[in-house]
């Protein structure tokens with residue numbers, strides 16, 4: 001029989017790289033146990049929600065077309081999401097095309113001309129700059145007379161409470177809090193920290209609406225932002241919550257009046273959540289949500305493993321291999337464009353789909369520098385699947401995430417290291 005190490009060697013991973021990985025893994029067993037315990041908790045939460053909402057076969061297979069009045073799969077799924085997130089209501093739709101769309105929808109649904117949006121956690125995710133109008137763009141909130149203000153984080157990555165108190169004004173209608181670091185090297189926030197921030201803002205102005213960009217955060221902890229006061233919790237189904245199976249979609253979970261507004265914004269005033277056919281994607285939405293806690297656990301193990309490896313090699317990794325995790329993203333500051341390119345090419349080479357293609361940096365819509373992306377995914381662009389992105393600008397950090405299974409994440413990370421070794425960037 002072929003040995004496991006031979007299988008790795010056959011894919012091009014040299015023995016010294018494999019052995020280095022095994023050495024790092026030895027120190028991570030306790031960490032992995034902790035990740036599994038959270039997955040178990042979240043699995044019970046998701047299964048319980050499906051049982052409480054009486055999910056049945058009709059929900060999975062009812063084929064709604066046309067207007068989509070009375071689509072039982074869609075309506076029950078929204079109940080399930082509301083139950084998982086402990087919210088009054090939820091909007092979970094294939095018509096929400098991605099995370100940016102879900103966030104744009106939530107903002108546009110609530111804000112009116114003359115209102116102000118505040119980000120108390122520094123700059124939001126790149127694609128939101130055009131949604132808000134930080135970078136001028138067609139259809140931005142700015143074009144509708146909605147203003148924006150931002151309070152930077154303090155140098156140590158914590159909230160600037162004094163600055164926030166000064167920034168909240170009469171016109172502050174909504175606050176947006178991004179849980180994950182995105183393409184920044186700041187820390188991601190724990191749900192606990194987000195809860196403190198929301199409590200602080202609500203004390204200043206009780207009627208302010210707090211939205212959390214939960215992309216990459218779902219099921220990483222036992223609690224979600226909606227458990228600590230968020231009025232709207234927003235994310236993408238081609239990240240954590242879709243469990244790798246959802247082929248499209250986004251969700252917003254929150255207060256009923258706000259979710260109704262999102263429905264009116266998504267479809268049309270007057271129609272709201274009543275329309276929107278699910279066109280046969282429901283089984284993947286349910287089954288993906290069901291798998292999501294353990295898929296997220298696999299991705300987290302991969303992230304911790306990558307942190308362990310690159311930290312040991314002397315790179316700055318955010319978070320480091322011992323810190324607690326609040327999202328599935330692992331940033332590694334490789335410091336050079338060559339490092340970013342080699343890392344991404346290694347990830348690509350381990351993919352089940354498109355492993356033979358060579359990623360190159362290019363100008364992606366919504367981003368302000370060239371970006372190199374490695375993704376050989378079953379769902380195009382899905383970043384709960386093993387993927388890596390690197391904006392081609394200092395500090396030349398690569399953002400690594402996903403892996404539908406831990407073993408595949410491990411393979412990808414070893415392959416990134418192999419490519420770094422081949423280019424002479426690391427010495428193994």
Ligand SMILES: *Cc1c(COP(=O)(O)O)cnc(C)c1O
Pocket residue numbers: 098099100101103125127178179180181182213215216236
């Ligand atoms: C991915 C992401 C988004 C945008 O989601 P897309 O599906 O890529 O449009 C927004 N915010 C954060 C923090 C993200 O990670």
